[in-house]
Amino acid sequence: DVQLVExxxxxxxxxxxxxxxxxxxxxxxxxxxxxxxxQAPGRGPExxxxxxxVSTYIYYADSVQGxxxxxxxxxxxxxxxxxxxxxxxxxxxxxCATPPTEIAFWGQGTLVTVSS
Amino acid sequence: EIVLTQSPGTLSLSPGERATLSCRASQSLSxxxxxxxxxxxxxxxxxLIYDASNRATGIPDRFSGSGxxxxxxxxxxxxxxxxxxxxxxxxxxxxxxxxGPGTKVDIK
Numbered sequence: 647d648v649q650l651v652e653x654x655x656x657x658x659x660x661x662x663x664x665x666x667x668x669x670x671x672x673x674x675x676x677x678x679x680x681x682x683x684x685q686a687p688g689r690g691p692e693x694x695x696x697x698x699x700v701s702t703y704i705y706y707a708d709s710v711q712g713x714x715x716x717x718x719x720x721x722x723x724x725x726x727x728x729x730x731x732x733x734x735x736x737x738x739x740x741x742c743a744t745p746p747t748e749i750a751f752w753g754q755g756t757l758v759t760v761s762s
Numbered sequence: 763e764i765v766l767t768q769s770p771g772t773l774s775l776s777p778g779e780r781a782t783l784s785c786r787a788s789q790s791l792s793x794x795x796x797x798x799x800x801x802x803x804x805x806x807x808x809x810l811i812y813d814a815s816n817r818a819t820g821i822p823d824r825f826s827g828s829g830x831x832x833x834x835x836x837x838x839x840x841x842x843x844x845x846x847x848x849x850x851x852x853x854x855x856x857x858x859x860x861x862g863p864g865t866k867v868d869i870k
Contacts, residue, residue, distance in 0.1 A: 681859070683807075690850055691799075691807060693859040705857040708763075741806055745854060746797035749819040750809035 648672035648751050650742050655756030662732050662760070668725040668742030668753060676700075676720035679745050682727045684738035685755075692738075695727065696745070710736075732760045764788050764853050766862035774870040781838040783865045785851035790831045792855030798827055798836045801864075802847045810849075811836065841867070 654666040666682075682694040695706045695716040704716055715728040725742050739755040765788040775781055785796065794814040799807035809818045811827035814834055824839040838845055846869050851862040 690848075690864045691801075691852075691861045693852070693861060696857075696859065705859075707858045743806075746809050746812040746818070746852065748812070748816070750812070752806040752808070754806055 650751050650753035652740060652742055652753045652756035655740060655758045657759045657761065658732055659762050660733060660760055663728070663730045664732065664758060666727040666729065666740055666742075666756060666758075668727075670723045670725065670742075670751075673751065675723040679703075680716075680718060680725045681743045681745060682714075682716060682725075683741045683743055684736075684758075685741070686735075686738040691741075694740075697725070729758070732758075734760050736760050763858055764791070764856060764860055766851055766853060766860055768849075768851060768862040768865045770865060771863075772866045772868060774868055775841055776870045777841050777843055779841050781836075781841055781845070781867055783836040783838075783849055783867075785829075785834045785836070785862050787832040787834075787853060791853050794830050794834075795853060795855035796827075796829070796834050797852045797854060798825075799850045799852065800845075800847050801850065802844075807850060838867075 649671045651669045679698045681696045683691050685691045697716045713731045717726045737760050741755045743752040767786045769784045796814045798811040801807045815827045826837045828835050848864045848866045850864045
């Protein structure tokens with residue numbers, strides 16, 4: 647079965663850092679571009695970042711540019727999001743996902759809460 | 763940045779009825795790179811349609827997508843009870859890959 651499992655979320659103070667991980671299994675992870683998407687409580691999804699299959703192309707939303715860094719380790723079938731200088735407005739469920747093609751995979755998300 | 767506008771905000775219909783949802787982009791989309799997602803409460807979004815009109819694997823044929831350029835439509839031909847949810851469009855032709863604000867389909 648295909649699985650994307652996010653981890654690393656939790657409660658962090660404003661200005662703090664967290665590193666999210668996404669463990670992939672059941673598909674050829676190294677051949678897929680990957681996304682990070684977040685969803686704040688009661689709001690729609692917000693695309694944050696994408697990375698191509700061998701990390702050649704990386705893009706960020708303006709809201710996280712310079713604070714968040716996406717990376718991947720194809721040998722470990724893993725995707726990462728390093729989040730620095732966190733703000734209250736970064737509070738959300740964070741999902742890893744594959745881009746929309748014939749089939750797309752999403753994890754169940756990990757909750758990040760930024761609060762003092 | 764391409765801004766997506768979805769209408770209506772809420773659609774109140776009965777099971778068996780037809781649902782028509784609209785997504786309009788602030789500029790023409792590259793290669794019609796427009797996707798539709800369904801999200802049920804406490805679940806991750808699920809891809810329904812990619813490239814504006816192609817059903818994703820495993821999606822029932824009552825879901826169809828159409829449109830080109832900057833105007834797109836998701837049609838659900840006959841609503842089943844499990845179809846009452848929120849629907850989002852997303853463009854992925856340029857960065858940032860923006861989502862629309864969503865249309866909630868609820869039971870009338």
